[in-house]
Amino acid sequence: MNLEKKTVLITGANRGIGRALVDEALRRGAKRVYAGARSALHNTDKRVTPLTLDVTSVSQIQRAVDEVDTLDVLINNAGVAIYDDLSKLDVIEQHLAVNLLGSLKVTHAFLPLLRRSKGAIVNNLSLAALAPLPVIPAYSISKAAESNMTQSLRAFLAGQGVTVHAVFLGPIDTDMSRGLEIPKASAETAAQGIFDGLEKGEQDIFPDPVSQSIAEGWRTGAAKALERQFAAFVPEIAA
Numbered sequence: 001m002n003l004e005k006k007t008v009l010i011t012g013a014n015r016g017i018g019r020a021l022v023d024e025a026l027r028r029g030a031k032r033v034y035a036g037a038r039s040a041l042h043n044t045d046k047r048v049t050p051l052t053l054d055v056t057s058v059s060q061i062q063r064a065v066d067e068v069d070t071l072d073v074l075i076n077n078a079g080v081a082i083y084d085d086l087s088k089l090d091v092i093e094q095h096l097a098v099n100l101l102g103s104l105k106v107t108h109a110f111l112p113l114l115r116r117s118k119g120a121i122v123n124n125l126s127l128a129a130l131a132p133l134p135v136i137p138a139y140s141i142s143k144a145a146e147s148n149m150t151q152s153l154r155a156f157l158a159g160q161g162v163t164v165h166a167v168f169l170g171p172i173d174t175d176m177s178r179g180l181e182i183p184k185a186s187a188e189t190a191a192q193g194i195f196d197g198l199e200k201g202e203q204d205i206f207p208d209p210v211s212q213s214i215a216e217g218w219r220t221g222a223a224k225a226l227e228r229q230f231a232a233f234v235p236e237i238a239a
């Protein structure tokens, strides 16, 4: 999908990859960008509408829905990553509340608008969804679960004209990856890669040099083949 004259909503838009996505959407000619953030957000571009949006708050999600008339692209970008060793259940729950359930709640809330526009859902996942990064195992669990959810939504919504895209980000230079001393791509590179992948209609988007190195292996691998096989069950169950 091309962003020209489209309406886009991005969660976690106040910093990091979310903020870069707002700028890149504007550069690509988006008509309106709804920038979701937990705290006040300022952008001088008149096409940006800030939304107060904690993705764990059902009331804030509902208020956000009330402020949006039409929507072509929803980007579930908001996320948390906390270093842990799986010893604290509340840390696992916190990751699931934001990265998995927050994305799902926001998706459900905006689905009627996306069905109407035959729009797209873009979920910002991580390579840690495919294999755990053991310094952030709770985060990895939540991203693996979010990836699995993305695949189910893709299968459910295929017949309704809504496309669902997974973004498998590698290391990106934001606050989230501050403690990792490894080469990182810029948030701007990631944002460009995400919208390039969306424009090409890619189901699974690998937007940066590290993620691109495994793209071919993923697309031709057993897990992707199984996803396609299992997706074929959806119409039978619905029927």
Ligand SMILES: NC(=O)c1ccc[n+]([C@@H]2O[C@H](COP(=O)([O-])OP(=O)(O)OC[C@H]3O[C@@H](n4cnc5c(N)ncnc54)[C@H](OP(=O)(O)O)[C@@H]3O)[C@@H](O)[C@H]2O)c1
Pocket (backbone or CB within 6 Å): 011, 012, 013, 014, 015, 016, 017, 018, 037, 038, 039, 053, 054, 055, 056, 076, 077, 078, 079, 080, 081, 098, 102, 124, 125, 126, 127, 169, 170, 171, 172, 173, 174, 175, 176, 177
């Ligand atoms: N950076 C990487 O290396 C990397 C790699 C793979 C995947 N990703 C994914 O890319 C996405 C963006 O990450 P980032 O690197 O830009 O991280 P970041 O700089 O830490 O920004 C995280 C964003 O999420 C928001 N957020 C956190 N909890 C929220 C909640 N409950 N409701 C609404 N917003 C919330 C934050 O808002 P506040 O400012 O209010 O905290 C912030 O805007 C995440 O989903 C992350 O998992 C990042």
